[in-house]
Amino acid sequence: MKKVSIILFLFISNFIFSQGEFNNEKEIKNIQNYNIEEISKKVNETITIFGTLFTPKSDYNKILVIVSGTGKISQKAHNYLTEYMLENNIGVFKFDKRGVGKSTGEYNDQPKIYTSDFIEIYREFEKSKFTKNKKIGFLGHSLGGIVTTLSIEQKIKPDFLIQWSAPIGKPRELLKYQIENGIKNYDNLIIGKNTEERINALNYVYQLIDKNPNKTAWELWKIGKKESKKINVNKKSFSNYLMPHNVEFARIDNTKTYQNIDFPTLVIIGKEDILVDPIQSKKELNKIANSNIEFKEIGKLNHFMTKKGTNQLTNEIYNVDASFKEYLVNWIIELKK
Structure with missing residues (x-):
């Protein structure tokens, strides 16, 4: 549920x-x-x-x-x-x-x-x-x-x-639009101190998904928690997002x-x-x-x-x-x- x-x-x-x-x-x-x-x-x-x-x-x-x-x-x-x-x-x-x-x-x-x-x-x-x-x-x-x-x-x-x-x-783009419009339901999915941080985290996780089209959500998480440090993105900012159904949705085009x-x-x-x-x-x-x-x-x-x-x-x-x-x-x- x-x-x-x-x-x-x-x-x-x-x-x-x-x-x-x-x-x-x-x-x-x-x-x-x-x-x-x-x-x-x-x-x-x-x-x-x-x-x-x-x-x-x-x-x-x-x-x-x-x-x-x-x-x-x-x-x-x-x-x-x-x-x-x-x-x-x-x-x-x-x-x-x-x-x-x-x-x-x-x-x-x-x-x-x-x-x-x-x-x-x-x-x-x-x-x-x-x-x-x-x-x-x-x-x-x-x-x-x-x-x-x-x-x-x-x-x-x-x-x-x-x-x-x-x-x-890509329907996933509506998530950025809604965050920018102050929709609060994503606060636990994409975490950040402000809108800019959250959009940056979302951009990173989308890039991660696109670069690894055949990886599972768990495999993406393992890659992301290592790579994100290099570009100063906190792994906690996107960890809740990397669920199988969210990854599946993000891949729709x-x-x-x-x-x-x-x-x-x-x-x-x-x-x-x-x-x-x-x-x-x-x-x-x-x-x-x-x-x-x-x-x-x-x-x-x-x-x-x-x-x-x-x-x-x-x-x-x-x-x-x-x-x-x-x-x-x-x-x-x-x-x-």
């Missing part, structure tokens, strides 16, 4: 995203107006992933698969956005992470495990009669955006992709995936996002230079595409701003049928 809690810190601060401590669910209005199909997939003897597909009863040609960000987020969290999609004749599929909602097993959304669960439930979703001859798109929020790119690397290819507040390139995307893709982020850097995202996409990818930044909105002052201890954090959901719907509708 300690390892699971640490990985959560890589994405979000407790005061913003304590998913297990408040009600983040909302029921869909006028649910009788839509087709509803429950979909489940048994991953192993103890774990079953549950999802729900909502589709308009009128004719439709696109379905959006929502992959949530970090935390104990059930499929009911994004129901404001789901309602808006359905009202605009776009189907929606969502699922509960393992150990959340109806899904069984112990909660764990480390990228590798979360991606594996997503691929399993997605393959079951594809069998539905409601998906036949429809365009299927992925919407990945934050960690969900990493999961979608990892899935694409495993040949799970959508017809279109929306990356919402998702890190581009989705640059090639974005370079190879050959379907319509929208990368959208709020200008006031303090968890994923919109400036860094744009720079990475400019370097990637893929004409299939559109970048959109929306002013005055945060990581959740809500405005400052939104009650973050209720489901209102998922009541996304009209400018965001309208942009999404228009972008999806304008895609070639």
Whole structure:
């Protein structure tokens, strides 16, 4: 459980995203107006992933698969956005992470495990009669955006992709950005007297990981405790970081995936996002230079595409701003049928 809690810190601060401590669910209005199909997939003897597909009863040609960000987020969290999609004749599929909602097993959304669960439930979703001859798109929020790119690397290819507040390139860079923005959850992972010392320690440990791509976390620690003395970095500053799941995360790089995307893709982020850097995202996409990818930044909105002052201890954090959901719907509708 300690390892699971640490990985959560890589994405979000407790005061913003304590998913297990408040009600983040909302029921869909006028649910009788839509087709509803429950979909489940048994991953192993103890774990079953549950999802729900909502589709308009009128004719439709696109379905959006929502992959949530970090935390104990059930499929009911994004129901404001789901309602808006359905009202605009776009189907929606969502699922509960393992150990959340109806899904069984112990909660764990480390990228590798979360991606594996997503691929399993997605393959079951594809069998539905409601998906036949429809365009299927992925919407990945934050960690969900990493999961979608990892899935694409495993040949799970959508017809279109929306990356919402998702890190581009090496997701590990968001840790520096959050430290610089005063996020406190990393105080025990990267230790230092001030921000500069902590960033220096983080830069060193990233270099260590990159120079030794096949070394385990323990092997990296043994190298680091000797080498760090030479460059005046205290080994205690990064010792807590060198856990297997953190090293695995630090090695993720989705640059090639974005370079190879050959379907319509929208990368959208709020200008006031303090968890994923919109400036860094744009720079990475400019370097990637893929004409299939559109970048959109929306002013005055945060990581959740809500405005400052939104009650973050209720489901209102998922009541996304009209400018965001309208942009999404228009972008999806304008895609070639």
